[in-house]
Amino acid sequence: MNTTRTHGYAMITALVTLTIVGLITALMISSTVSEMQQVGNSQAVARTRSAAEAGQADASFYLVGAGLTDVNAVLQTYVNRFATSNGNAADEDIVTRNDYPAVSAALNARPGMSMTGQVGGVSYTARITFGEAIVTDARTNVNQTYYLPYTVTSTGRDGQYTRTVTSQGQLKVVLGRTYLNQYVLLADDGGSQQGNFYATGMSYDGPVHINRNWRFAGRPQFLMGATTAAATVQMYRCTQPAKYVDVSV
Numbered sequence: 001m002n003t004t005r006t007h008g009y010a011m012i013t014a015l016v017t018l019t020i021v022g023l024i025t026a027l028m029i030s031s032t033v034s035e036m037q038q039v040g041n042s043q044a045v046a047r048t049r050s051a052a053e054a055g056q057a058d059a060s061f062y063l064v065g066a067g068l069t070d071v072n073a074v075l076q077t078y079v080n081r082f083a084t085s086n087g088n089a090a091d092e093d094i095v096t097r098n099d100y101p102a103v104s105a106a107l108n109a110r111p112g113m114s115m116t117g118q119v120g121g122v123s124y125t126a127r128i129t130f131g132e133a134i135v136t137d138a139r140t141n142v143n144q145t146y147y148l149p150y151t152v153t154s155t156g157r158d159g160q161y162t163r164t165v166t167s168q169g170q171l172k173v174v175l176g177r178t179y180l181n182q183y184v185l186l187a188d189d190g191g192s193q194q195g196n197f198y199a200t201g202m203s204y205d206g207p208v209h210i211n212r213n214w215r216f217a218g219r220p221q222f223l224m225g226a227t228t229a230a231a232t233v234q235m236y237r238c239t240q241p242a243k244y245v246d247v248s249v
Contacts, residue, residue: 041161047122048163051156054119055126056165059152062112063128063171068225070110071148071173074103079175090141094175100132107148119156126154134170143176183207184224190214192234 075095082094095103107113107130115126131149138145148171155164184206190196192215200218208226217236232246 044158044161045163047120048156048158048161049165051119051122051124051158052154052163052165053156055115055117055124055154055156056152056167058115058117058124059126059128059154060167062115063150064223065221065225066112067128069227070112071107071171072225072227074106074110075173075175078103082175088141089139089144089176093135094144095133095135095146097135103148104130104132122156122158124154124156126152128152140176143174146173146175147171148173183209185209188212197234197236 078095078099082089082092085092087094113128113130117124117126129151131151134147134149136145136147150169150171152167152169153164154166155162184204185208187209188211190198190210190213192213197215197217198220199216200220202220203223204221204226205223207224208222209228210226211229214228214230215234215236235245235247237243237245
């Protein structure tokens, strides 16, 4: 009898031991899966953050490049109006406070103020939004200084994960008569008739103006914008037959 009971106790003990070991194993597996999930989440968050910051950089690059052309196009109406009025910039606003809502609305309506892209397979959307202009006391009888406040909002998306970054700044704009010494490059003739052209790898960190005969190949960079008095410029077309074609500006 005693022997039988002893075997019985041994069996119960063995079952209890197996149950405890199994429970510990299950907990270890559960813990490992949870940790892997957290690592996956962290990587997704990092990817979406990187994509959002890439969109932010894309928007900032646009602001100091093609965005200046958009700003110039919007404000040109007010500059022309002031020029025909023969007003004095020392005591009359070129852009009046009543114009501020219309200026910001026109800027925000420009297609280039929204952009999309991808970084490492993760997509982003970015948006530049302008607030109302701020006029300063920095003025003379020929020009005035304004600040255009803006907000850049960029969101990265990777499946169910999203990350948004926001930055703010002000774009300084001087309106009025233009002094020629503000240009880093100013020329009457771009030299296209002599075979000259502006190509990828060329970069200008100040305003550029060429009156006529301007030819491009690739993607030269004009960090403070570029203007021309001509109705067209020439762009190199790589497809056959390769040649320069006129493009309206």
